[in-house]
Amino acid sequence: MERFEKVVPRKGTRSVKWDMAKDLYQDKDVLPMWVADMDFETPRAVTEALKERVEHGIFGYTIPDDLVKKEITQWLENRHRWEIHADWISYSPGVIPSLHMIIQSLTEIGDHILIQTPVYPPFYSVIKDHGRHVVKNPLYLNEERYNIDFDDFEKKIKENQVTMFILCNPHNPVGRVWSKEELERMMDICLKHDVKVVADEIHADLIYKGNVHIPIASLSKEAANQTITCLSPTKTFNLAGLQASYLVIPNDSDKKKVDHHFKNQGMMMLNTLGVTAMEAAYRHGEEWLDHLNTVLESHRDYVIHRFHSETSSIRVLPAEGTYLLWMDCRELGMTQSELKSFMQKEAKVGLNDGASFGVEGEGFMRLNIAAPKSIIEEGVSRMVKAVQDKEK
Ligand SMILES: Cc1ncc(COP(=O)(O)O)c(C=O)c1O
Known part of the structure; x- marks a missing residue:
């Protein structure tokens, strides 16, 4: 299996992203797509070096x-x-x-x-x-x-x-x-x-x-x-x-x-x-990183394409770097607390609240795309469906 497609369960590893999500979003079924770490394994050479050091x-x-x-x-x-x-x-x-x-x-x-x-x-x-x-x-x-x-x-x-x-x-x-x-x-x-x-x-x-x-x-x-x-x-x-x-x-x-x-x-x-x-x-890590960047880029393009072709009220900005996407949700016409609650309770995804980045972030949410494609697809499908229901 391609190294960036493998889903590695992180629940129970004391992961901030996965193990704090239940309390933070008050729902065990929320898919965590927030804090800035990745759901990808580090390069094999790093794990091997760590193993060798631990064995000492x-x-x-x-x-x-x-x-x-x-x-x-x-x-x-x-x-x-x-x-x-x-x-x-x-x-x-x-x-x-x-x-x-x-x-x-x-x-x-x-x-x-x-x-x-x-x-x-x-x-x-x-x-x-x-x-x-x-x-x-x-x-x-x-x-x-x-x-x-x-x-x-x-x-x-x-x-x-x-x-x-x-x-x-x-x-x-x-x-x-x-x-x-x-x-x-x-x-x-x-x-x-x-x-x-x-x-x-x-x-x-x-x-x-x-x-x-x-x-x-x-x-x-x-x-x-x-x-x-x-x-x-x-x-x-x-x-x-x-x-x-x-x-x-x-x-x-x-x-x-x-x-x-x-x-x-x-x-x-x-x-x-x-x-x-x-x-x-x-x-x-160079070759691994080059591969990672192409994967992230394809995720960015996928997310933008899905939102822009299947909804009319969410625009996703085309990031030039980082694995974080800034989603403009202002067309949904919700207050910030309604928007947060909508993503959490209706879409069942755990995102970062745009307003936590300053008042300029009101009406926005931040999405982390550094996860295997299957996770990104699931998260985006949940959001698109929830938005489509709202737009009806
Ligand atoms: C811009 C920026 N600076 C710093 C950090 C955190 O850095 P560290 O974990 O090294 O304290 C982050 C993590 O998301 C970040 O996005």
Whole structure:
């Protein structure tokens, strides 16, 4: 059987996606298509490396050594044409912990931090939790594509004396892979007003044909110096539970501050199996990833085709990257709570509530398409039928 068609039961594995769905959606029959992990097995080479490491039987303190850094630098060079120095790398259990650490070490209480909404919900809390203020540069929808309002971007920076900007590229939930021109315009404004750029590029490897992921720090020497990039193999290779990620910080002074903060919080190491998985995934995972991206792309096209040919009130935006689809359900004419209840109780699918990404997400829902085709077909059929009944 094709490796991306195999259905691996996840219930009972302490899976957030599958084992929390019953409580979250108050229905045991809801099909979970929410949180951002995949229902695909990680590449075989990663499982084999983990097995071998587990067989060793000793799980003492572990250092990610130069071999791991070599895999990371090669990966970034091969996949993203970004040449970095190994000593720009720091490690972190996850991108969310990194955002907490970066904000605490490079901004002050009361500072203003800019985000582009709708956006991944923790972007709000990592700012607010530390007494900083959220400044929004809302994205706007033109036909089927979200765009940046650059005038508003600069105006908000000037008006609020913004000190940091958290970029999401590729963007969760709207699926944009920002173009070189868009990145350059944002970077120019940030350099002009001395705004630190934090680039959350966790979805960098999940890119569809016709699009190229450009790390914003790779634009120029000045851009590199202004940017802290957060990356990880966890979305790419379905390793989120192993909690291993890294940061790339070319600016030596910023790196020292961030590293110091991690150390102060007692976070100086990665978990043993996370290190093994990261190394194996980057060393052996390229061919698997290319295959994954073609599968995801065919799922994206399938979902769009079904909704657009069989319903008139749901438009699905053609994501350029990520395995997350942003569904415009506004034509259904429901309030957000009616929409959530409709998806849950009538369609029996567990999606992410669009409004959790900010008020700009009202009328939208987020769908995860990283599952075997049979699961995607089942979920889409449930939604299409429920919408058709509504449209009658
Ligand atoms: C944009 C973005 N950043 C960060 C994360 C989570 O990262 P981590 O699990 O490494 O904390 C996610 C997960 O969905 C995400 O979509």
